[in-house]
Each structure stands twice: as structure tokens, then as C-alpha cells.
Amino acid sequence: MGEWKASGAATLVGSMPHKDRVRAIDFILEKVPEIPVWPQLVKYEAEQMMVQFLEGLPGLRKESGQIWVETQGAAFEEELYRFYEDYLAASEDDVFLMDSRFGFGEETGRTFFAFLQALERLDLPYRAVKGQVVGPFTLLSGLKDQDQRALLFDERLQDVVVKHLAMKARWQVNRMKSFGRPVILFLDEPALAGFGSSAFITVTEEQVAQLLREVMDAVHDAEGLAGIHVCANTDWLLAFRSPVDIINFDAYQYFDRFALYRKELAAFLEGGGTVAWGIVPTGNPEWIDSETVDSLCDRWLQEVTTLTGPELPMERIFSRSLFTPSCGCGTLNEREAERVVELTRGVSDRLREKLGFRR
Structure with a gap:
């Protein structure tokens, strides 16, 4: 973690609206x-955030457009047994892993594989390559069983889902690290914005921390850099206390909330961590059209200057910074999404000029 420096580079969260x-x-x-990312093309159902990572999950059922996990009956017990057999084998043998249930299938992986083929053809000056996986808390809170109960409240499925995603993450890092560059893998955790609410009153911080840790550990075992993306406010101590390498948040709307953790941020950066500032808005088309590279750079500099001090100099912050959109672009139209990407690249280039940094 401590060796790789982001140096103000631009990258993306993941989803795009293109067909x-x-x-x-x-x-x-x-x-x-510099840090290309494979796009999740959400117009294809198989590439939507949760759906794309469900393949291979025991008990998975789909009917009339509904997806759930059937946890009753002998069939589920048999699927569960085979899942753990495959999990143990994949944990111990990367050769087995790479041709197992934990990889992308033909439809879920169509864009991913096309992206890898494009990287093979092109000679790009990239310093890392980025992917993403749905986070365990988001999947567990969003996917339900036959009784419409979130899997988060089933101890058996908690264990299954986190191990399923850990192997999915490890598989993905292994595929991308063949290019000989560092691999960044974000855990997309939008549901963490709801942690602490009445809907999750029985869920403890330690439970969530363990879910995140198991997937991040799998990324590290595969020699990748683990990131977490939350597109709204959350209890950021969950991230700072995790083994995460990169924290990505909506710095356009929630900078003031994140800034409350200045002490933890200073320690995180000192330890080699990176912040991916989601400074380019995606939540409102009017914001996208009204903001410019200069206005966003001024906004970021004004806000970040409030954090600086002898123990947290601007040079350290910027050297450990990435710039991203505030969230994925999948809900936008193509023109809006492409403007967001162009603004993100522009912010990175302009701030490097202003602060005297090179790639």
C-alpha cells in the first residue's frame, strides 16, 4: 500500500450508460x-451492479424478473455443500479458481473481457488498472430470500455471500494483474449510507467490519489494492479502521461530513492510504452542465485547504489523491456521462499544473 502513489490521477467509479x-x-x-477501468454497462441486465456478481451463489432463483435466494429444502443444502467444496478448492488453488463458479460468465463478463482485449492491443501509459465488485453489505442488504427477508439477517448467507464475493474479487484481480501493473479493486457499497438507521438497528459495526475485511483481505491476497466507494455519507470510521487502501466518496456533496474525520484521515495518508475525491457531480444534470474544470478545482482547493496543517501538508494530500466522479455514471445519458468523464480528467490535469505535480 505504501509504495504506490496516486499523484492526483483520474479514474472512474465504474458504471456507464452506453450500449x-x-x-x-x-x-x-x-x-x-493512466488508470483505466472496465465499464459496467447497466443497460445490460447482466452487468447491473448486484446482478453481475450473483452467478455461482447457492440457492439463486430467478422468475418473472424477480431474483431471490431459496434457503429451504434439500436442494439448497446440496448447493451449499457444493459451494463450500468449490470455495475451499479455490482458496487453495488459483488454477482451480480461474475456471470456477467465481469467474464472470459469458454475459456478465462480456464488457470485462472486451476491456482486457483492448488493453492487450494498446500501448497505454497506465500506472494501474481498476475494477469493481459489489460490496458485501450492499449485496446482503439488497438480496432477499423466499420470505422477502434480507440475507444480511441470515448468518448462513452472511458467510456464503462474503466468501462468494471474496473469491469473485480475487478472480478479478488475478485476471487484471496479468498486465504487470498494480490492480485497484473497489468495493461498491452504496448501502453503507444507511448503516446505523432503524433498518439495520440489529447490525453491529463489528459485523460490517468483518464483512468488509474478508473481501479486502482476498484482494490483498491476490496482490491488489482494495478500495471502497460510498456515494453518500456514512460512518467513515468503518472505512478508516478497515484494511482498505483507497477511500472514495462524494466530495461534491459530502466533503464537510468527511472532513469531521481529519485526525483519522491524517493517519490514513501517513500510513500510505489514498483518498479518491469524487469531486465531479453525477447526481444532477444541471450541476454537470454548470460546473467547469476551473470551478471544480477551486472548490476542491478551497475545501482541502481547511484540512491542511503541519501534520497534513498539501503535498502529502495530493500525492495520495485520486479524482473521480461522485458516483457511477450509469443513471445519466451518454452526453452527460461523457462530460463527467472529461471534467474528471480535466480536474486531474489542472490541479497537477496548479500544484506543480507530474504524472
């Missing part, structure tokens, strides 16, 4: 060539 895979991939490789 044309070649166009989406080529656009990303052109605009964010």
Missing part, C-alpha cells in the same frame, strides 16, 4: 488512460 461496448471502452481508454 455500444467498443465506444464505451475506447472513450475510457482515451480519457483516463
Whole structure:
């Protein structure tokens, strides 16, 4: 973690609204060539945030557009047994892992594999390559059983889902590290914005921390850098106390909430951590059209200057900074999404000029 420096580079959260895979991939490789990311094209059901990572989960059922996990009956017990057999084998043998239930299938992996093929063809100056996986808390709180109860409240499924995602993450890092560059893998955890609410009153901080830790440990075991993305406010101590390498948040709307953790931030950066500032808005098309590279740079500099001091100099903050959109671009139209990407790259380039940093 401590050796790799972001140095103000630009990258993306993941989702894009495009239908044309070649166009989406080529656009990303052109605009964010330093840390390119494979796009989740949400117009394809198989590439939507949760759906894309469900393959191989025991008890998974789909009917009339509904997806759930059937946890009753002998069939589930048999699927559970085979799952743990595969999990143990994959944990001990990467050769087994790479051709197991934990990889992308033909439909879920279509854009991912096209992205890898494009990287193989092109000679890009990239310093890292980025992917993403749905976070365990988000999947467990969003996916339900046959009784419409979130899997988060089933101890058996808590264990299954976190191990399932840990192997999915490890598989993905192994595929991307073949290019000989550092691999960044974000855990997308939008549901953490609701942690602490009445809906999760029985869920403890330690439970959530253990879920995150198990997936992040799998990323580290595969020699990747683990990131976490939360697109709203949350209890940021969960992130700072985890083994995460990169924290990504909506710095456009929630900077003041994140700034409350200045002490933890200083220790995180001192220890080699990176903050991915989601300074380019995605939540409102009017914001996207009204902001410019200069206005966003001024906004970031004004806000970050309030954090600086002898123990947290600007140079350290910037050297450990990435710049991203505030969230994925999948809910936007193509024009809006492409403007967001261009603004993100522009912010990175302009701040490097202003602060005297090179790539």
C-alpha cells in the first residue's frame, strides 16, 4: 500500500450508460488512460451492479424478473455443500479458481473481457488498472430470500455471500494483474449510507467490519489494492479502521461530513492510504452542465485547504489523491456521462499544473 502513489490521477467509479461496448471502452481508454477501468454497462441486465456478481451463489432463483435466494429444502443444502467444496478448492488453488463458479460468465463478463482485449492491443501509459465488485453489505442488504427477508439477517448467507464475493474479487484481480501493473479493486457499497438507521438497528459495526475485511483481505491476497466507494455519507470510521487502501466518496456533496474525520484521515495518508475525491457531480444534470474544470478545482482547493496543517501538508494530500466522479455514471445519458468523464480528467490535469505535480 505504501509504495504506490496516486499523484492526483483520474479514474472512474465504474458504471456507464452506453450500449455500444467498443465506444464505451475506447472513450475510457482515451480519457483516463493512466488508470483505466472496465465499464459496467447497466443497460445490460447482466452487468447491473448486484446482478453481475450473483452467478455461482447457492440457492439463486430467478422468475418473472424477480431474483431471490431459496434457503429451504434439500436442494439448497446440496448447493451449499457444493459451494463450500468449490470455495475451499479455490482458496487453495488459483488454477482451480480461474475456471470456477467465481469467474464472470459469458454475459456478465462480456464488457470485462472486451476491456482486457483492448488493453492487450494498446500501448497505454497506465500506472494501474481498476475494477469493481459489489460490496458485501450492499449485496446482503439488497438480496432477499423466499420470505422477502434480507440475507444480511441470515448468518448462513452472511458467510456464503462474503466468501462468494471474496473469491469473485480475487478472480478479478488475478485476471487484471496479468498486465504487470498494480490492480485497484473497489468495493461498491452504496448501502453503507444507511448503516446505523432503524433498518439495520440489529447490525453491529463489528459485523460490517468483518464483512468488509474478508473481501479486502482476498484482494490483498491476490496482490491488489482494495478500495471502497460510498456515494453518500456514512460512518467513515468503518472505512478508516478497515484494511482498505483507497477511500472514495462524494466530495461534491459530502466533503464537510468527511472532513469531521481529519485526525483519522491524517493517519490514513501517513500510513500510505489514498483518498479518491469524487469531486465531479453525477447526481444532477444541471450541476454537470454548470460546473467547469476551473470551478471544480477551486472548490476542491478551497475545501482541502481547511484540512491542511503541519501534520497534513498539501503535498502529502495530493500525492495520495485520486479524482473521480461522485458516483457511477450509469443513471445519466451518454452526453452527460461523457462530460463527467472529461471534467474528471480535466480536474486531474489542472490541479497537477496548479500544484506543480507530474504524472
